[in-house]
Amino acid sequence: MTRRRVRRLVVKIGSALITNGGAGLDHDRIATWAGQMAQLRLQGVDVVLVSSGAVAEGLKRLGLQQRPDSIHLLQAAAAVGQMGLVQAYEACFQKDGIHSAQVLLTHEDLANRQRYLNARSTLRSLLDFGVVPVVNENDTVATDEIRFGDNDTLGALVANLIEADMLLILTDQQGLYDKNPSENPDARLIERADAGDDRLLDYAAPSAGALGRGGMQTKIIAARKAARSGTDTVIAYGRVEDVITRVAAGEAIGTFLAAGASHQAARKQWLAGHMRCAGELLLDEGAVNVLRNSGASLLPVGVRELRGNFKRGEVVSCRAPDGNEIARGLVNYSSDEAARIIGQPSQRIPEILGYRDDEELIHRDNMILL
Numbered sequence: 528m529t530r531r532r533v534r535r536l537v538v539k540i541g542s543a544l545i546t547n548g549g550a551g552l553d554h555d556r557i558a559t560w561a562g563q564m565a566q567l568r569l570q571g572v573d574v575v576l577v578s579s580g581a582v583a584e585g586l587k588r589l590g591l592q593q594r595p596d597s598i599h600l601l602q603a604a605a606a607v608g609q610m611g612l613v614q615a616y617e618a619c620f621q622k623d624g625i626h627s628a629q630v631l632l633t634h635e636d637l638a639n640r641q642r643y644l645n646a647r648s649t650l651r652s653l654l655d656f657g658v659v660p661v662v663n664e665n666d667t668v669a670t671d672e673i674r675f676g677d678n679d680t681l682g683a684l685v686a687n688l689i690e691a692d693m694l695l696i697l698t699d700q701q702g703l704y705d706k707n708p709s710e711n712p713d714a715r716l717i718e719r720a721d722a723g724d725d726r727l728l729d730y731a732a733p734s735a736g737a738l739g740r741g742g743m744q745t746k747i748i749a750a751r752k753a754a755r756s757g758t759d760t761v762i763a764y765g766r767v768e769d770v771i772t773r774v775a776a777g778e779a780i781g782t783f784l785a786a787g788a789s790h791q792a793a794r795k796q797w798l799a800g801h802m803r804c805a806g807e808l809l810l811d812e813g814a815v816n817v818l819r820n821s822g823a824s825l826l827p828v829g830v831r832e833l834r835g836n837f838k839r840g841e842v843v844s845c846r847a848p849d850g851n852e853i854a855r856g857l858v859n860y861s862s863d864e865a866a867r868i869i870g871q872p873s874q875r876i877p878e879i880l881g882y883r884d885d886e887e888l889i890h891r892d893n894m895i896l897l
Contacts, residue, residue: 533692533775535573535654537758538564539682539749542579543699544765551587552580552615556766560697561619563771564659568625572775573654575689576627577662577682578616584608609663616661626658631665637684641840644857647688648884654689679745683752683760690892694753695774696746697765702782703743705730722747722754722784747784754786804844804855806835806862808869808888815847818854818896824887825856825894827876830869837862845889856894859885 540560545553564574582601585608586594595601613629620627630650636642653660662685664678679696686694701708701716708714720727727750731743743762750760761774763781774780810818814829825845837843839861845854858865865888867879873886 533572535689535691535693536567536771536775537575537577537682537686537689537691537694538771539577539678539694539696540579540765541678541696541698542583544697545578545580546583552584552611554615557615558619560765560771561616562623563769565620565623565625566772567775568657568659569623573689573691575650575654575660575662575685575691576616577678577685578612579663579678581605581608581612581663584611612663613661616659620659626656628653628658628660630660630662632662632681632685633665636665637688641838643688644840644859650685650689679749680752683749683758686753686758687756690756691753691758693775694749694758694760695771696749696760696762697770698746698762699765700743700762701764702762703727703730703747717782718779719783719785721787722750722760723787727784750784754784757786759786760784804835805837805841806833806843806858808833808843808845808858808865810845810847810853812848815853818845818894822891824891825854825889826873826886827865827868827888828870828872830865830888833862833865833869835862839864839884843889845894852897854889854894854896856889858889859887 538560545557564576568574582594582604585604585606586592588607588611589604591600591604595604609629609631613627617627630646630653632646636646650660662681664681682694682696685691703717703720704714705717706714717727717730727747728744731747746760746762750762753760761781761783763770763774767773767780770780808825808830809832810825810829811831814825817823817829818825831848833843835843837858839859840857842855843858844852845856846852860868864880868876869888871879873883876883876886
């Protein structure tokens with residue numbers, strides 16, 4: 528069965544795949560993957576890369592033979608290795624005239640709504656510029672309490688963040704099997720399943736090699752997280768020829784894990800988990816009609832009054848003139864900022880505030896109609 532062609536793709540590359548037998552980065556392989564991602568970018572596909580390898584490269588540069596247990600040594604190795612990792616990708620993308628950007632995130636960045644919106648806006652702006660963001664966990668400041676734990680999870684959360692069509696997890700395995708293929712010659716590759724299928728975790732082996740922190744189980748969990756925003760996941764062997772471009776074009780390679788719901792329905796369901804209101808916006812009839820009938824964003828000009836104190840990224844309730852709640856969403860401005868721009872056209876925001884983060888108070892992708 529063929530798969531849909533994607534327009535927004537998150538590619539995650541694991542440590543076992545990107546390192547040359549644990550001896551630092553595999554530069555030839557990095558050039559191959561970067562060339563494929565550059566080709567997609569030039570075709571108009573938005574690509575975000577989540578790449579492991581910083582710690583492994585740092586261990587090589589520091590002369591350490593094995594992954595240390597100390598968080599501080601790991602942070603030091605990550606800091607050193609990030610330099611080599613980013614330089615490797617930048618050099619490869621530049622060959623095709625593509626700019627790349629380093630984006631380092633912690634779990635706290637995506638758990639905090641204001642930071643979530645900031646990260647989302649930054650990534651979207653980079654994509655609008657035709658840049659390929661290279662995302663990694665900020666290991667130099669993350670502690671055990673705020674770590675993602677593995678880059679599979681980070682890849683899924685980035686897919687949520689940018690509303691990707693697909694998360695492609697490249698690994699050193701052909702995909703997910705119904706039993707361990709190294710111990711069972713009759714093991715069968717699972718070519719397609721629903722991400723939420725409970726049997727998948729039974730098939731997956733628990734964890735991983737000396738360099739990576741993931742395993743097939745983390746990839747299944749990541750697929751479930753990605754599915755919350757309607758993102759399908761493919762787990763595939765990273766050394767298949769042209770694997771990235773072929774998967775993006777819809778070819779059946781590896782294991783395809785379907786989100787199981789329409790992109791929009793899953794996105795709204797995911798947002799519903801964030802729905803505690805910090806304030807209220809009282810709309811005029813025109814804004815109510817536009818939200819209900821046109822699926823548009825909420826602009827400042829359509830708001831008559833606000834209530835409560837809220838920060839950028841918090842959830843607010845949108846109410847019609849009669850007081851009935853019609854929508855909820857993540858607000859792009861704090862209550863102090865919003866109080867100054869409500870009732871005004873968006874083009875006046877820079878004049879009033881001295882800057883403009885967004886032209887909308889609430890973007891339609893961050894809103895649920897009730």
